[in-house]
Amino acid sequence: MRSLLSCLAILTSFALAFPSRRESPHQVKERVFSPRDWEIHSVAPSTHRIELKIGLPQPNFDILEKHLYEHLSKAEVEALVAPHPESLELVNDWLASHGFGEEDIVRSPAQDWATIVVPVRLAEKMLDTEYHVWTHATSGESIVRTTSYSLPIHLHDHIEVVQPTTIFARLKSFKSTIHSLDKQTGQIVAQTNTPVVSASGISVDPSCNTTITVTCLKELYNASSVVPSATINNSFAVTGYLEQFANFQDLQSFYALEVPEAVNTSFNVVSVVKTTSLLAEAGDEADLDTQFGFGLTFPINGTFFTTAGSPPFIPDIGTPTDTNEPYITWLDFILAQDDIPLVISTSYGDDEQTVPESYAKRACAGFAQLGARGVSLTSSSGDGGVGDGDSDPTTQTCFTNDGTNRTEFLSAFPTACPFITSVGGTTNVPEVAVFFSGGGFSNYFARPSYQDAAVKAFLEKLPKGTYKGLFNPNGRAFPDVSAQANNFLVVISGEQELIGGTSASSPTFAAFVALLNDARLKAGLPSLGFLNPLLYSTAVSGFNDITEGNNPGCGTEGFNATVGWDPVTGLGTPDFGKLAEIVTSPSRA
Numbered sequence: 150m151r152s153l154l155s156c157l158a159i160l161t162s163f164a165l166a167f168p169s170r171r172e173s174p175h176q177v178k179e180r181v182f183s184p185r186d187w188e189i190h191s192v193a194p195s196t197h198r199i200e201l202k203i204g205l206p207q208p209n210f211d212i213l214e215k216h217l218y219e220h221l222s223k224a225e226v227e228a229l230v231a232p233h234p235e236s237l238e239l240v241n242d243w244l245a246s247h248g249f250g251e252e253d254i255v256r257s258p259a260q261d262w263a264t265i266v267v268p269v270r271l272a273e274k275m276l277d278t279e280y281h282v283w284t285h286a287t288s289g290e291s292i293v294r295t296t297s298y299s300l301p302i303h304l305h306d307h308i309e310v311v312q313p314t315t316i317f318a319r320l321k322s323f324k325s326t327i328h329s330l331d332k333q334t335g336q337i338v339a340q341t342n343t344p345v346v347s348a349s350g351i352s353v354d355p356s357c358n359t360t361i362t363v364t365c366l367k368e369l370y371n372a373s374s375v376v377p378s379a380t381i382n383n384s385f386a387v388t389g390y391l392e393q394f395a396n397f398q399d400l401q402s403f404y405a406l407e408v409p410e411a412v413n414t415s416f417n418v419v420s421v422v423k424t425t426s427l428l429a430e431a432g433d434e435a436d437l438d439t440q441f442g443f444g445l446t447f448p449i450n451g452t453f454f455t456t457a458g459s460p461p462f463i464p465d466i467g468t469p470t471d472t473n474e475p476y477i478t479w480l481d482f483i484l485a486q487d488d489i490p491l492v493i494s495t496s497y498g499d500d501e502q503t504v505p506e507s508y509a510k511r512a513c514a515g516f517a518q519l520g521a522r523g524v525s526l527t528s529s530s531g532d533g534g535v536g537d538g539d540s541d542p543t544t545q546t547c548f549t550n551d552g553t554n555r556t557e558f559l560s561a562f563p564t565a566c567p568f569i570t571s572v573g574g575t576t577n578v579p580e581v582a583v584f585f586s587g588g589g590f591s592n593y594f595a596r597p598s599y600q601d602a603a604v605k606a607f608l609e610k611l612p613k614g615t616y617k618g619l620f621n622p623n624g625r626a627f628p629d630v631s632a633q634a635n636n637f638l639v640v641i642s643g644e645q646e647l648i649g650g651t652s653a654s655s656p657t658f659a660a661f662v663a664l665l666n667d668a669r670l671k672a673g674l675p676s677l678g679f680l681n682p683l684l685y686s687t688a689v690s691g692f693n694d695i696t697e698g699n700n701p702g703c704g705t706e707g708f709n710a711t712v713g714w715d716p717v718t719g720l721g722t723p724d725f726g727k728l729a730e731i732v733t734s735p736s737r738a
């Protein structure tokens with residue numbers, strides 16, 4: 150690391166193009182097309198306050214990328230994403246010229262983000278733009294946004310992104326189905342009495358074919374005998390957004406039902422943005438994530454990060470701050486911590502095209518920083534197959550938002566960020582792909598080298614011309630892996646329910662990663678950190694390849710699950726026993 154930091158000093162000393170210190174004329178920095186489903190409601194009130202986040206370039210990010218396995222310290226990561234001093238100075242001058250002193254600016258630890266709170270009238274002047282109140286056609290939700298903003302020319306190389314400006318994303322939770330259990334028996338009846346056999350040849354209880362419990366998952370993924378340690382500083386976390394709260398009482402009922410040894414234990418709640426109440430009515434997503442995530446990893450220290458969405462902006466009532474773009478908010482918070490849970494699962498996402506590319510890339514670079522600090526991140530691949538899951542063709546959103554209005558498969562964010570492990574879905578025993586498993590190819594991120602061979606092998610098998618023009622064959626392909634995604638037996642508001650979605654797959658896969666870290670830490674090895682290069686190389690033999698099923702969407706049958714990697718189930722589902730051997734073998738030290 151010492152040599153790394155000294156080479157940094159050399160890199161950061163090169164001269165940038167000579168900047169003009171005077172206020173240069175504005176030039177458009179980013180422009181997006183009018184977003185589908187959003188309509189202009191009115192001119193934004195000039196006193197409405199916006200929390201503006203300004204992202205400065207990270208000139209040494211490529212060095213960070215090369216050190217993704219090294220478990221860098223917080224300070225080392227910050228040194229690698231710090232902006233050039235000249236960028237800082239020019240941005241400071243610009244902010245000062247609009248009346249912002251250092252005391253008005255909130256900076257990320259690496260100083261790569263500066264946040265200011267500004268009234269609309271000043272933001273419009275600074276960005277030479279006009280904000281409007283936009284209303285979403287179906288939900289009625291309102292936000293204050295613009296479709297284009299400008300910056301003084303001399304700042305174009307020193308500011309990468311300013312948001313919220315052009316971001317029209319609508320975060321969704323990837324839980325697709327909820328069924329109530331038979332109220333009379335409280336049970337779903339098994340279809341057979343003989344044990345069902347998993348893809349890897351393990352016998353599991355027949356009920357697992359229709360009702361997934363913690364025990365089923367441990368059996369299915371060859372981890373029945375694992376006893377995790379509570380005392381080796383292992384940790385696991387799930388994130389919650391959209392006012393979703395986890396309910397402690399539901400967790401106790403769930404434990405009584407599925408993890409009796411965990412009864413009376415709980416988890417830590419960390420509020421990223423102030424929340425009103427943690428014991429508010431249970432959210433089904435949060436209950437699912439916490440119950441299965443913490444149930445599978447008990448007694449590993451569990452944390453629930455809650456990033457409360459700011460209340461929807463109500464144009465006719467008040468002028469609260471609205472952000473609606475939680476990724477950078479969450480990243481800002483988590484990257485500032487000294488101790489970060491070693492595995493973090495997220496079951497939320499947006500259609501990739503609704504997140505501006507510049508913003509998606511910066512958030513993705515933030516996820517890379519977590520990887521460099523030894524943290525593994527997983528994310529649900531989505532519940533719409535290759536589309537958005539809407540069977541009504543009039544509301545399907547398989548159309549490009551780039552002005553050409555072409556039909557195209559939908560990629561999702563953040564799951565398509567190459568520094569995240571994307572988790573698709575399976576169902577039944579033996580496992581097959583679940584039809585809603587999100588999968589496909591990013592339009593923003595190029596295919597990373599770690600998946601080059603696996604994805605090429607898939608594309609070569611695809612008959613020539615299949616879905617030509619509907620997807621970007623050179624894009625980052627997802628999911629990377631998969632796990633069960635259907636019929637999870639949870640307790641919501643005191644009731645037993647069956648719930649599904651790749652929302653269930655992500656905490657499930659993440660939980661097995663936490664169990665792998667248990668094996669690593671016990672062997673005196675560091676946590677796994679960024680997973681993907683390992684998964685596509687030495688760990689391939691630790692997966693149950695899923696070869697049946699497909700993920701329809703956008704009026705097509707979608708892709709097929711195949712032998713080897715595929716954009717439905719990725720490399721397959723985990724075989725913990727085999728993976729534990731691989732990740733603790735001397736060559737992985």
Ligand SMILES: *[C@@H]1O[C@H](CO)[C@@H](O)[C@H](O)[C@H]1NC(C)=O
Nearest residue numbers: 340341345346358577578579
């Ligand atoms: C599991 O469920 C699937 C779907 O309902 C069914 O086709 C299959 O026969 C079941 N397997 C067993 C072993 O009962």
Ligand SMILES: *[C@@H]1O[C@H](CO)[C@@H](O)[C@H](O)[C@H]1NC(C)=O
Nearest residue numbers: 378379380381382383488670
């Ligand atoms: C766990 O972390 C604490 C605080 O960093 C440290 O004092 C302790 O030695 C660690 N325990 C183990 C088993 O590594």
Ligand SMILES: *[C@@H]1O[C@H](CO)[C@@H](O)[C@H](O)[C@H]1NC(C)=O
Nearest residue numbers: 401405409410411412413414
């Ligand atoms: C859980 O706590 C309650 C209340 O303190 C107690 O009555 C019960 O016996 C405990 N259960 C277990 C399994 O520890």
Ligand SMILES: *[C@@H]1O[C@H](CO)[C@@H](O)[C@H](O)[C@H]1NC(C)=O
Nearest residue numbers: 382384417419450451452490
């Ligand atoms: C568990 O995690 C929380 C929050 O991340 C932390 O504050 C606490 O110290 C951890 N507890 C143990 C025993 O490591």
Ligand SMILES: *[C@@H]1O[C@H](CO)[C@@H](O)[C@H](O)[C@H]1NC(C)=O
Nearest residue numbers: 185543548552553554555556
């Ligand atoms: C895009 O095309 C679809 C299908 O032809 C049509 O329903 C929709 O109105 C078009 N949207 C725009 C913005 O042109």
Ligand SMILES: *[C@@H]1O[C@H](CO)[C@@H](O)[C@H](O)[C@H]1NC(C)=O
Nearest residue numbers: 611612615699706707708709
């Ligand atoms: C999926 O498999 C079916 C059955 O083998 C085949 O007819 C179909 O063309 C395949 N689809 C794709 C996209 O590969």
Ligand SMILES: *[C@@H]1O[C@H](CO)[C@@H](O)[C@H](O)[C@H]1NC(C)=O
Nearest residue numbers: 349350351371724725726727
């Ligand atoms: C389960 O894991 C063990 C290693 O712990 C391995 O030897 C065995 O082959 C695995 N079983 C199956 C069916 O994959």
